[in-house]
Amino acid sequence: MNDAAALGLWGIPLAVAAGAIRISTPFLFVSLGECLTEKSGRVNLGLEGTLVMGAMGGYGVSYLTGSAWLGVLAAGAIGAALGALHAWLCSKPRVNDIAVGIALMLFGVGLAFFLGKPLIQPTAPRLPAISLGFFSDLPQVRSALQVNALFLIGAALAPLLRWALDRTRFGLVLRTVGESADSARAMGVDVNLVRRRATMAGGFLAGVGGSFLSLFYPGSWNEGLSSGQGLMAVALVIFARWNPVRCLFASLLFGGASALGPALQSVGITWGYHLFNAAPYLVTLAIMIAASSATQTLRDQPAELALAR
Numbered sequence: 001m002n003d004a005a006a007l008g009l010w011g012i013p014l015a016v017a018a019g020a021i022r023i024s025t026p027f028l029f030v031s032l033g034e035c036l037t038e039k040s041g042r043v044n045l046g047l048e049g050t051l052v053m054g055a056m057g058g059y060g061v062s063y064l065t066g067s068a069w070l071g072v073l074a075a076g077a078i079g080a081a082l083g084a085l086h087a088w089l090c091s092k093p094r095v096n097d098i099a100v101g102i103a104l105m106l107f108g109v110g111l112a113f114f115l116g117k118p119l120i121q122p123t124a125p126r127l128p129a130i131s132l133g134f135f136s137d138l139p140q141v142r143s144a145l146q147v148n149a150l151f152l153i154g155a156a157l158a159p160l161l162r163w164a165l166d167r168t169r170f171g172l173v174l175r176t177v178g179e180s181a182d183s184a185r186a187m188g189v190d191v192n193l194v195r196r197r198a199t200m201a202g203g204f205l206a207g208v209g210g211s212f213l214s215l216f217y218p219g220s221w222n223e224g225l226s227s228g229q230g231l232m233a234v235a236l237v238i239f240a241r242w243n244p245v246r247c248l249f250a251s252l253l254f255g256g257a258s259a260l261g262p263a264l265q266s267v268g269i270t271w272g273y274h275l276f277n278a279a280p281y282l283v284t285l286a287i288m289i290a291a292s293s294a295t296q297t298l299r300d301q302p303a304e305l306a307l308a309r
Contacts, residue, residue: 015259020255029206030233053111132146176189260279
């Protein structure tokens with residue numbers, strides 16, 4: 001009997017809560033990265049490719065070096081490099097952010113699958129877990145509350161980014177560029193440089209999110225690893241209204257929706273299993289529909305995002 005079934009129906013909320021923490025971590029890092037990028041007035045739809053490349057690169061470096069944390073740093077560096085490529089291409093005249101993002105998404109996914117074929121069989125060192133269930137004598141609770149340090153880092157990073165955007169010169173410049181590039185240029189700000197740095201930072205965070213997939217949960221490298229988290233994170237940022245702290249709670253919501261199907265199956269409820277597995281995609285669709293309006297602009301949306309480039 002598995003952990004959740006041993007607890008009966010009480011296992012469902014426990015499994016959903018534990019699954020929300022695990023599954024939300026990639027969403028959290030990618031959404032924070034995209035939030036930072038979009039605050040500068042640029043959209044990066046290539047983060048799905050960055051996520052997959054980060055997962056592959058992080059797993060490969062962890063396998064070669066024996067250090068999972070070096071794998072995390074390598075994944076972030078790969079993400080930053082792809083972000084720099086995206087920023088460089090988008091700085092050219094008559095280049096569209098959306099088209100570049102889609103192209104880099106396909107490029108990143110294809111390159112990761114090509115380079116990662118030798119990594120499907122080997123086993124790399126995984127990131128350690130932190131037990132938050134030490135207070136309980138139940139092994140089911142202790143097992144469910146195994147939390148990775150990356151989630152705790154992401155949870156701490158969300159309010160830190162919110163503070164930096166609101167209270168620092170860096171945040172003021174970034175928000176000015178995102179609201180009005182012309183005003184920023186009039187102040188002597190190098191708009192392309194600010195957007196390049198924001199896109200690279202966003203790519204770094206997305207790469208770190210990818211490393212979580214291969215080095216902790218599910219904890220291996222394969223070609224079906226991502227399942228569209230990078231694309232769904234764009235909708236998540238809209239849902240969070242470009243607020244890093246809201247990105248944290250929205251990520252947990254998406255993670256909980258993803259964990260609902262397995263949690264029900266763990267206690268023997270198999271009816272509609274595939275429908276529950278589609279819950280995060282239905283949530284994404286609902287968010288996009290709710291955010292669409294022919295008469296109103298999205299609240300808190302950086303003004304530069306509304307301009308066609």
